[in-house]
Amino acid sequence: MTSNNSGGIRRNVYLLVLAIMVLLPVSVAAYKLYVLDYPLAGLIPTTSYKVEVSMQVDGHGEDISIHTYLPKTDSRQTIDNELNSSGIFTSELKSDPLNREVFWKAENVRGQQGVLYTYTVHSRHVQFNIPSDLPIPDSYPAVLAPYLADEPGLQRDDPQIAAALRKIVPAEKPTILDALTRIHRHLQDNLANRNFSGYTDALTALKLGEASCNGKSRLFVSMARKLNIPARLVGGLIMQQGSKRTTHQWVEIYVNGYWVPFDTINDHFAEIPAHYLTLYYGDLALFKHTSNVNFQYFFNVTKQLVQQRDVQNALSQSMLNVTNFYAFFERIGIPQNLLKILLMLPLGALVTVVFRNVIGLETFGTFLPALIASAARDTGLMWGIAGFLMIILVSALVRRALDWLQLLHSPKMAIMLTTVVIVMMAITVGGVQLGLFELAHMTLFPIAILAITAERVALMEAEQGAMKVANITFMTLIVIAACYAVMESLFMQSLILAFPELLLVVIALNLWLGKWIGIRVLEFVRFRRLIMSPQEAAGRT
């Protein structure tokens, strides 16, 4: 037992350390904000998308060519870091004022060959306000003539489209806003969305009363052109984390000198969200290729945070400037993305501590949920959890089987780990075959985490039974999800990247939690008879 005196000293040291851990980072942050004049908005990283376009063909000795459109940098989207890995194919780029096209060509192609084209996209949300009194002009400059014409698939002059249009826009001389609002609402509300990937022309869409993006867009363009409003189709991609084959089409309407976007599938009126990538303009096919070569393609989109370097480089040369701080690590080859994982781990551990000591959940270890959450970065939360469950299931099953064979402990654990590795490789191969690339990334699950999890699960199952393991697995999953939410939150990442000194505040919070002796949330449930029911306490307290 310590004497009261040394207990007092301990208490004072505790309070002092706590105070330092709060005051130091807060004052450093304040110094950066007010003296170094940190532009807060510039420090918050922007979101960008890394897009991979993967195309594959099977050759039987023929000459093969592949054609597609590449996105252009414009006022809404910036394309950079373009990388063309075309293997045996030679590439040829062509550009006109509207579109950028690329041809990949190769002779005597044998076997499976592929092209991977990657680029980074920064794009922003754009919204237009159309003046309500703007009339439809009587005439336009000659260059807009193609956007008013009747085309195959865009049957402007078809009497059925004209008849339908009269019902939708009955006014003799509607304003542009009125006409577009009515057409947009009609297509959005009265034409069912169909998740159908084939080609639908304007007339078919009208007759069926339902259509996918391309049918609705063609109908929109035909109707706008019929009203003498220039309109064009836009082909592009909705950028969402993951891999996909589905592309998207929307329309642009020429209003008062601007091309204004509309999407009647996702109800965007005169606006376009930041995660829409424009690939080409016009009624075109995104991919064209030599026939009978089993052409396969998919897009793989990765959402990433990027520092606004131009803003940061303008900052002073102080050591407290985080740009200089991170440049220090980059000099020795440690990228900021890796540092970010490292910087977010303490937050994951803090989340785990809160769940364990304040809420009262049991987890496999204190760090494991945070580690698994950071491992799930590459696979996404769902596949990360699937991977975690897979490891637990395989190790439990293999342990059972090996127990039946009656083996000694160490060789048993080694066999278990080997099985888990084999299953993960199999899942990766399966993932690639099926085009599920998040699943394929499961091999990246750090092997150390795997080994720890597998052994812990096997030991716990032997010691406390399968029910207990199932229970703790469930609770661990909840904590992993919470860790993932915090560690992958843009807000938290921006905050910690800009103010890494806040990690000291994490220490302060842990110091405080380390002295917190309150009743855990789940203990209120456990001891509810002692705490909640009044008749129990009567005569006892």
Added chain:
Amino acid sequence: MKLLREFFSRMSDTRARAATVLSMNRRNLHYIYTRNQRKHFPLADDKLLAKEILVAAGVRMPETYLTYSYFYELRNLERELGAYHDFVIKPAQGSGGNGIIVIVGRSGSDWLGISGKIYTLYDLQKHISDIIFGIYSFDLGDRAIIESRITQHAEMQELSPLGLADVRVIMCDDIPVMSMTRIPTRQSDGKANLHQGALGVAIDIVTGITTHGRFLGQPIVNHPDSGIHLIGRALPYWPEVIELARLAARSVPLKYLGVDISISPDGPQLLEINVRPGLEIQNVNERGMLSILQAMTMQGSDDEQ
């Protein structure tokens, strides 16, 4: 207005009752960490080490017949076990009653377990090597203990017909705080572990009379298997049980611990000490332990940090 007042009065009642319960965080910080130094933890985790000290201090415990620390020692297992009719095999660092095998006699060349299960020489060798490997101790490397089997007092046998019941006494600063007996059931598969379905019966620490029963998280008055009435029974040798708990607590440098005792026909024997005694004893007793602890250690400066 009246509703609001009622709500607040309820709230303060709940707070007052919550203040009587010893929570996990408070137990760890104010009782385990402040009263038990880390360096003394192995004492409670390693049963052989604890036994050495306790037996030297005059605490009555089951006799250790054999210990095994290395795999090669198992060569002689059959010959060495031949000297004993009945015995218990347990891991030195196990917890929760796991890894314990109770042998009551021979069955030809094999051994007969208490549940009627037959163990071959290979079964016992495998079990002991699992123990040595550390399967039951979360640690690499453990020792297996083979010790005398305790038979229990007739009154305990009546209360606990399915296996050995133990009496858990929580000791703080060498003073008994709360106690219960844990009784194996069919559900718990012969183990005296509440979380595995053993029956917990609260004992009045002064009189040694049973007061409440709890089984699978629910209050109970009759044994779920035998149907025998559990409440209002005076346990045999109660003053000796408490005296043994006090002696054990005084003999080790741990000031907050759970002492597990078994009552045999000729008096209590200590089974083991536990440095992290669980909190479920409060539910079994239908009473919070914190108020007792605080009343006991009135000066309690450490408790009020």
